[in-house]
Amino acid sequence: MCILFATRSHPDYKLILLSNRDEFFERKTHSTCWNHDDFILSPYDMAIQKKGYGHGTWLGINKHGKLAVILNLKVDSPLISKSATVTGETRSRGFVPLRFLEEEDNVPFEKWDSWEKFNSQHGDLEKTGPFTLFYGDASCNQYNVVDYWKHSTDPFGKKDLMVISNDVFDCSEGEHGSRWNKTEYGYVLLEALAKNTSNIGKDELLQKCFELLSNHTYNEGEDVNSVTTSNIYVPPMRIVENAEDIRTSLPIGDYYGTRSQIVILVGKDNKVTYEEHVIYECDEDCEQYCFLNPKEVIHYQFDIES
Numbered sequence: 635m636c637i638l639f640a641t642r643s644h645p646d647y648k649l650i651l652l653s654n655r656d657e658f659f660e661r662k663t664h665s666t667c668w669n670h671d672d673f674i675l676s677p678y679d680m681a682i683q684k685k686g687y688g689h690g691t692w693l694g695i696n697k698h699g700k701l702a703v704i705l706n707l708k709v710d711s712p713l714i715s716k717s718a719t720v721t722g723e724t725r726s727r728g729f730v731p732l733r734f735l736e737e738e739d740n741v742p743f744e745k746w747d748s749w750e751k752f753n754s755q756h757g758d759l760e761k762t763g764p765f766t767l768f769y770g771d772a773s774c775n776q777y778n779v780v781d782y783w784k785h786s787t788d789p790f791g792k793k794d795l796m797v798i799s800n801d802v803f804d805c806s807e808g809e810h811g812s813r814w815n816k817t818e819y820g821y822v823l824l825e826a827l828a829k830n831t832s833n834i835g836k837d838e839l840l841q842k843c844f845e846l847l848s849n850h851t852y853n854e855g856e857d858v859n860s861v862t863t864s865n866i867y868v869p870p871m872r873i874v875e876n877a878e879d880i881r882t883s884l885p886i887g888d889y890y891g892t893r894s895q896i897v898i899l900v901g902k903d904n905k906v907t908y909e910e911h912v913i914y915e916c917d918e919d920c921e922q923y924c925f926l927n928p929k930e931v932i933h934y935q936f937d938i939e940s
Contacts, residue, residue, distance in 0.1 A: 635800045635862045636692070636705045637816060638768055639846070640777070642794035643828045648775050649900040650828070652843050653693055653703055656868050659914045660887025664689070666896070666910040666932045673697055674735045675908060675934060677894065679728050681886075690728015693896055695906065698740045699772035699938035701898065702731035707764035707782050707800055725758045727765045734769050740940075743771040747778045749786040766798055772900045773938050795828065797821045799863075815864040823849060823866075836899065840909055843897040848925040868892045870920045889917045895925070904938040 639652040657663075662680040669676065669688070676694025695701040704727050733756045734746065746752050746769070753759040762782070768789060770777030779787040779798070789796040797820045823846050831839050850865040862868055870891040893914045899907040912930040913923055923929045 635816075635868075637797065637799040637820065637866055638703050638705060639820060639824050640768065640789065640796045641824055641828045642775060642790055643825075645832045646902070647899050648902050648904075649772055649898070650839075650843065651701070651703070651896075651898040651900075652824075652847050653896045654847050654867060654892045655692060655894045655896075656862065656892050657890070658884075658886040659870070659889045659891070659893055659917050659919065663894075663915070665894075665912050665930055666908070666934070668934075670732075670736055673738060674732070675936070676731075676735070677896075677910065688732075690726050691731055692728060694731055694735050695772070695898060695908065696735045696737075697936065697939045698738075699900070699904065699906070700735055700737065700743075700770070701772055702734045702767065702769035704728070704731050705766045705768075705798060705800065707766055725762045727763050730756065730759070730762055730765065730767055731769070743774060743776045747776065747786075749780040749784050752780055766800070768796075768798060772906070773904060773940070793825065795821060795824055797824060816866050819849075820846075820866050836907060839899065840897055840907070844895060844911060844925075847892075847895045847897070867925060870914065887917045889914070889920055892925070895928075900938075906934075906936050906938060908934040908936075 636656045637654050641650050642648065644650050664678050664680055666675065666677045669678065674694050674696045676691040678689040678691045680689055693703045706727065746755060749759070764782040766779065766781045768777065768779050777789055779789045797817045799814060799817050827842060827846055831842055848867045850867040850869060852861060852865055852869045858871065858873055861871060868891040870889045872888050873890050895911045895913065897909050910932040911928040912932070913925055913928045914920060915929060919929055
């Protein structure tokens with residue numbers, strides 16, 4: 635299961651965001667680049683394309699500092715999950731972030747900061763497959779979370795720390811479900827990262843962020859559910875016979891796990907540093923690459939435009 639970390643508590647940065655994308659390795663994906671007339675910086679999913687939107691994405695930031703990350707939501711019922719990911723009646727999750735990111739008029743975040751407001755702008759949230767969406771405006775440092783169940787949540791509390799995986803929160807408001815091992819332990823690691831990395835160089839901070847994203851205690855033989863709920867980094871798992879256990883993605887190929895990692899740093903001067911580690915792009919990559927030796931490293935820096 636994908637996991638997202640974010641904090642506003644670091645003394646040197648307005649926002650630090652860390653994301654692991656867990657997916658089948660054979661799902662065709664384009665690594666991070668400027669797109670939508672060089673207005674949005676994001677990777678994108680090549681499996682689905684929509685007229686007028688192009689390809690969907692799970693994470694992106696635009697030149698105005700608006701950012702959004704969507705996570706698949708694993709619902710309890712396989713029937714609901716199947717209907718939400720397979721039928722033509724539902725909308726692809728990947729177009730939800732784009733609707734927010736493509737807004738070039740720099741509409742104030744207050745026009746988007748609840749489920750009802752977002753849906754009035756987007757119109758298809760009720761028809762979208764199960765999801766959790768973190769989104770906000772880095773220029774004013776305001777953020778919100780909405781989900782498939784129509785919750786609207788302030789993700790940051792007194793400690794300005796947040797961890798989300800499958801709508802399971804570890805933050806001051808963690809009200810949507812019981813804690814998973816990965817979110818509970820991830821919160822501890824994120825808090826330590828924010829406290830112990832002041833006055834260090836940007837490169838060292840990036841390294842520590844990717845170390846956090848690569849934390850795992852995988853033991854061979856563990857079942858799929860245990861691995862995906864307990865490990866921040868999900869190692870490659872050959873799950874052909876148990877593909878339905880994932881229930882958040884259509885099975886493609888043999889291997890599933892953390893295929894890419896992204897870190898975004900937003901400085902107090904509104905300078906953005908964005909780095910993606912593409913670990914795997916297909917099943918065969920398991921033999922050659924790992925989180926310590928990713929297949930591709932992509933780095934961008936830019937200033938938020940007012």
